[in-house]
Amino acid sequence: MRRSAAVVATVLTTLGLAACGGGSSNATGANGAPAKYDGKPVTITFWNPFTGRQLAVMNSVIADFHKLYPNITVNSRGGITDNNIVAAIRGGSPPDLTMSQSADNLGEYCGTGAWINLEPYIKRDRVNIGEEPAAVQGYTQFDGIRCALPDLADAYGLYYNKGLFARAGITSPPKTFNQLTQDAKKLTQFNPDGSIKVAGFVPTSSFYENPAAHYAPLWNAHWDQNGKSSLGTDAAWAAYMRWDRQLIDFYGASKLARFLSSAGEEFSPSNDFETGKIAMELDGEWRVQFIKSDHANIDYGTAPAPVDPSQPQLYGGGYTTGNVMGIPKGAANPAAAWLLAKYLAFNTSAMEKFANGLGNVPTIKSALSDPVLAHNPQFDTFLKIFANPHTSTDPNTAIGSANQEMLQSFQTKWEDGSVPASGLESGLKGVDSQIDAQVTNSTQGEKAP
Amino acid sequence: MSTAPAATREPYRLPPVSPARRSAKRKAAWRRRLTVLAFMSPWIVGFSVFFGYPLIDNAYLSFTHYDLLSNPVWIGLANYKYLFGGDSEVWPAVSNTLWFLGIAVPLQVLFAFGIAVMVSRARAGAGIFRTIFYLPTLAPTVAATLGFVFLFNPGTGPVNTLLSKIGITGPLWFQSPHWAKPSLTLLSLWGIGNAMVIFLAAILDVPKHLHEAAELDGAGALRRLWYVTLPTISPVILFSIVIAVIAGLQYFDQAYVASTVAPPGAAGGAGDSSVTLGYPDGSTLFYPLLLYQQGFSYFNMGYAAALSMLLLVVSLAVTLLVLRNANRWVHAQGEGR
């Protein structure tokens, strides 16, 4: 059948369009400072991860920004996850500024140029990055490329129910994981039919805030060494995993699974810690604010998380990560977006308003030491943890959080008993090769100069 | 009646065609071709742009590293090496899909057929039964999956509650790696209404005289089913199996929704759904789900293209097998056009 010229033309046009490649208009020039905001009225879109009460606080901070720059209208959209951000950038219609709730995917964003390099803007406006604490500087860059600004950080520590502690006769929170296990056993209560009524401490990695990344600093476990994944070679991981399974076996894996299957939603008033179904938990500093606004009926205390019994000097530190903001490639108004980012990240009063409103940790030194910051004993624990030298974050990788997902996949099998105790080291080494293979597969071709 | 002797009969020659007539015929043929082209044009454009060209481009992309931000970079066979050697998620995904094809699909066909047989024999309320069994297929996959995940919640869901009332401790259903696929199978069995209605129509279409003849020979209901009904409707059964296999190769919605909704508690914040794809333990990571994860969560589009090439090969094999036997049931009606 003869094809008409029109058909051929259509096909060729589409071919041409598709082969056009991903190069889109990018306002940052390779040479010369980026264009300054010209003062004309403009509307920019700002995507952030907050909802409900937290989104209201975010929007009030943005309103203050609008007072400073009346010609910039900010269209704020909450509830964004990393999935949405990635989809929007690749789909070709990204927002002007976007915020992610953790720095997990920064390796991907910086490495692929999905978030533009902010160094030219930082140089042009002579921004002092030293205002950010060292750990924060660490997680807002990848491979030397700084593609993000921080806006509030999280520090993780131990929450414990004082009422249940008194009932069990425990006077102070545990400082090592051995003590934690002992206390958890004392605090656990069972129903007459054998099911769990109150759990002392739930270490299941897929539950609430228990991913392995949050425990790594407490065991001084390193994700990679010499550019290769080190889960199988760093003995701290195996020690952590063994403690994890030991505690789960105390409950009974299937009993625990059943208990968890009816757990309350993490960010709702029916959160298991807030309702007293779990006596101790590892959680972030925001929980203080949530407990207050949920009017949870518990008498609780906070303390640094327990650490590896063989490394007691680690006590006082913990895991930290924070919100990161970046300008996606292909954003329509990068100049105005940069102004908003700079305001949110470095304006002391904005930072304090935001930190107080959300109950999070500010990410600039000036706000950290300012007495305006709301203090209460439970929240102060986290400020101390944040400032502790042993506090660290997980390194950004080129595959984003895929390495965590692979470890989680293995850890779930380990926790439910599918992997025998003898298979721990080899299993971890297997995850290492998985991660390394995925990194290789994801980055080939990107090594081009 | 012709009287001329056969030997002298001249071969019949067409009367000479005048040039005018010839050009008119050519113009008519041209017009006919244009008409066909006009009628077929939507399909021609659609097939080239949305099927033919993408297939070729997909093959090309499978040899590149492509993340949609910069141009594709040629890397040769590296994606395929990773697929067949390095990626430890491929084989579980393949075996999950094979499990589904080997266990869920036959169950679906058997279940649909069984119900159809029973409805065909029902005296009272056949219409109501047919409606009831068909209704679940109208439910959107997302709605049905959400419903089932909630109903089968191991702790507080109605299913385990009812089971405990008769003394059975129900399994963890969607939260157990051993029961997740069976739970999804139950969900798919709930939705066999389509196949059931087709079977029902076919069973009722079996010519009565065949049944009567068998009855006269003393065959009971079961033997009639085996020797009369089954052979007569075998093309329809085959068709159903093929449809189910094709659906099985594309199985995505239910597994995606179940694995993002079933996990208890939200791990680490806003609930990034890519973390839980295949929950629990990758037992629901079917091949299309893996493809989606690599292509649209990790944006390894080159690698995802390689994954889809493998899927293409398998589906083509199934398709060719079907087309070979297509004559049996595709051209059944309206022959000789």
Added chain:
Amino acid sequence: MATAVQVRTPVARRTVPRAVRRKRLLVAIAEHSVLIVLAIMFIAPFVFIVLTGLMTNAQSLTSNLWPQPFDFHNILEVFKEAPMLRYAWNTFLYASLATLGLVLSSVPVAYALACLRWKGRNLVFIGVLVSMMLPPQVTVIPVYVMFAHLHLVGTIWPLVIPNWFGDAFSIFLLRQFFLTIPPEYADAARVDGCGEFRIMVSVVVRLAKPAIAAVALFSFLLCWNDFWGPLLYTLDNPAHWTLSVGLAQFRNLYTVNWNLVMAGTVVFMAPVIVLFFFAQKAFVEGITLTGVKG
């Protein structure tokens, strides 16, 4: 020539022995019981979903099965918590535009394949079959890339546009049905001098109304329930989410209240079930078309 005398002797009615009658009755009761049990199991999920949708949030987390009290506000709550009306509108827009395009483009193609004779017709039909049977995942990446370059990702247009260029399954169905129309009708019209387009519209389409109605109905249903497509193309723009995506995302954005999720599920399913009850005949005819005649 002798003609046989037809003697009519009354044939005595054969009475069915009571034992056989009883056995038949018992079998019938057994079969009906099984059917009833199965029917209950098929309806039960719907019932539980509706019941949960009428519970308070606290109760939905317990194993109580009957709402105490009945919370009819949930339906309104769902519309408040999430822009369900917008999702419903997006879904309706997508389904109706896609169906319209599908019918308009598939009918001529099916006509050409069934009622016109031309070289390569069978080859094209095989092409239709192949494109029908291959999973969408084998072409999704280049098509996505195409739409991304056109900046259409985040809207429903990538979902609607392909349907305006013929849909393989509809073409297949309609072609099968057109083949069953006796060619005499079309031939008569041709002899009268009608052009092919006239024939298609006035003769074939009119005779094929039930098939076209069934195709339109199925297309609407499939688009309404579609999840894969909207997930791929509208995920990053909640203004354009369809009900399926909105419901699936209900967990991530809002702290999940299962009672609201179930209420949302009911809202999502209701229009289609209502449509089904009004168009039952067309539905069933359509299915038998696919299975028995296909």
